[in-house]
Amino acid sequence: MEEEQEAEEQERFSSQQRLKAAVHYTVGCLCQEVAADKEMQFSKQTIAAISEITFRQCENFARDLELFARHAKRSTINTEDVKLLARRSNSLFGERLDQAPICQKQTRATQGHRDHRSLVAV
Amino acid sequence: MERASAGFRKELVSRLLHLHFRDDRTKVSGDALQLMAELLRIFVVEAAVRGVRQAQAEDMALVDVDQLEKVLPQLLLDF
Numbered sequence: 760m761e762e763e764q765e766a767e768e769q770e771r772f773s774s775q776q777r778l779k780a781a782v783h784y785t786v787g788c789l790c791q792e793v794a795a796d797k798e799m800q801f802s803k804q805t806i807a808a809i810s811e812i813t814f815r816q817c818e819n820f821a822r823d824l825e826l827f828a829r830h831a832k833r834s835t836i837n838t839e840d841v842k843l844l845a846r847r848s849n850s851l852f853g854e855r856l857d858q859a860p861i862c863q864k865q866t867r868a869t870q871g872h873r874d875h876r877s878l879v880a881v
Numbered sequence: 882m883e884r885a886s887a888g889f890r891k892e893l894v895s896r897l898l899h900l901h902f903r904d905d906r907t908k909v910s911g912d913a914l915q916l917m918a919e920l921l922r923i924f925v926v927e928a929a930v931r932g933v934r935q936a937q938a939e940d941m942a943l944v945d946v947d948q949l950e951k952v953l954p955q956l957l958l959d960f
């Protein structure tokens with residue numbers, strides 16, 4: 760019985776390690792882009808640190824998103840929840856997220872809807 | 882307007898989030914995943930850029946953990 764539990768623990772641990780490795784890879788790529796753009800190098804430890812912090816931030820993000828959706832009586836997290844998550848730093852996200860292609864698409868969709876209705880009303 | 886830019890894959894973001902959900906029934910819409918991927922990308926780039934600014938202010942040729950530590954508190958507060 761104990762062996763099973765141990766095996767489960769190890770499985771969970773190694774899947775988490777795989778996720779961390781995936782995050783680390785992406786962070787590395789992004790830092791490389793910044794390094795090239797700003798002509799500045801990043802130490803390996805710095806990239807590892809940013810990677811670790813990002814991984815840990817995901818825990819906060821996940822919990823918050825889940826709570827936001829639940830608060831709205833939903834079980835599926837949507838873009839409104841994500842935008843709420845980013846509220847604190849308007850200068851960082853407010854504009855940039857709204858300009859993300861996915862938000863632009865939604866804005867256009869709702870605008871189209873409104874136009875259609877005003878035509879019908881006339 | 883195609884920027885060849887690195888980013889977080891939706892699948893990775895999904896797994897990262899699901900790792901910490903308390904409720905089994907919680908799901909994430911595809912659009913929300915895409916937005917989260919963008920948010921995470923901005924987070925990482927911001928950390929990197931602030932690290933660079935700190936290193937430049939200190940006349941360093943390299944962003945080391947010392948520089949990152951100095952910009953970390955404000956970065957996390959800005960979130």
